Amino acid sequence: xKYIVFILFTVMTNAAAQLMLKQGMMSLGQISFEGTNPxxxxxxxVFSPWIFLGLSxxxxxxxxxxxxxxxxxxxxxxxxxxxxxxxxxxxAYFIFREDLNAWRVAGIAFICVGTVxxxxxxxxxxxxxxxxxxxxxxxxxxSGHEDQTAGLSPDKIxxxxxxx
Numbered sequence: 496x497k498y499i500v501f502i503l504f505t506v507m508t509n510a511a512a513q514l515m516l517k518q519g520m521m522s523l524g525q526i527s528f529e530g531t532n533p534x535x536x537x538x539x540x541v542f543s544p545w546i547f548l549g550l551s552x553x554x555x556x557x558x559x560x561x562x563x564x565x566x567x568x569x570x571x572x573x574x575x576x577x578x579x580x581x582x583x584x585x586x587a588y589f590i591f592r593e594d595l596n597a598w599r600v601a602g603i604a605f606i607c608v609g610t611v612x613x614x615x616x617x618x619x620x621x622x623x624x625x626x627x628x629x630x631x632x633x634x635x636x637x638s639g640h641e642d643q644t645a646g647l648s649p650d651k652i653x654x655x656x657x658x659x
Contacts, residue, residue, distance in 0.1 A: 496617055501563050502575045508556035510582035512549045517591065519545030567617070574613045577606045 520526075522545055528536055540546055563572045581603050587593040 496614070498563055498566050498572075499614070501559055501566075502572055503578075505556050505559040505563060506575055506578045507582060508552050508559060509576060509579040510586065512552035512556060513579070513583050514586055514590065515545050515549030515552060517587070519543055519547075519549055521591075571613065571617050575610060578610055581606055 519540075523540065523543055526536075526540065541550065560572070560576075584593075584595060584599055584603060588595040
């Protein structure tokens with residue numbers, strides 16, 4: 496749970512990027528590639544202010560997510576990204592006046608319940624992060640996954656079954 500702030504930062508920057516991209520596409524109006532060089536049109540879209548800001552925010556979100564992945568299990572961190580849908584749906588309702596009907600609210604509720612269940616599973620890491628430190632940052636010696644990799648050595652790895 497030590498890295499939850501970084502996970503939530505990733506979620507919120509991801510959601511913010513989506514909202515910026517939507518604003519950018521609304522400000523550009525109807526997009527058509529007829530009678531124009533597609534590459535130039537794509538560059539025009541990418542470098543419009545809201546689109547560029549949204550893409551830049553995605554880069555920040557991805558950098559935060561990569562940091563999180565270096566610290567916690569993927570199966571713990573990745574499901575939290577579903578909370579970005581929750582944030583986007585709520586903000587889109589207020590900012591863009593998008594529909595937030597009963598089906599979407601029910602879906603949001605399920606996403607929230609699922610995320611809470613996954614967050615509770617983070618307590619099953621034995622009090623360690625992936626670097627073998629306790630949640631206070633003290634080294635416990637190892638990654639917490641020694642039992643899974645202790646018998647794995649380079650001479651036991653066979654590459655003959657790899658498809659190239």
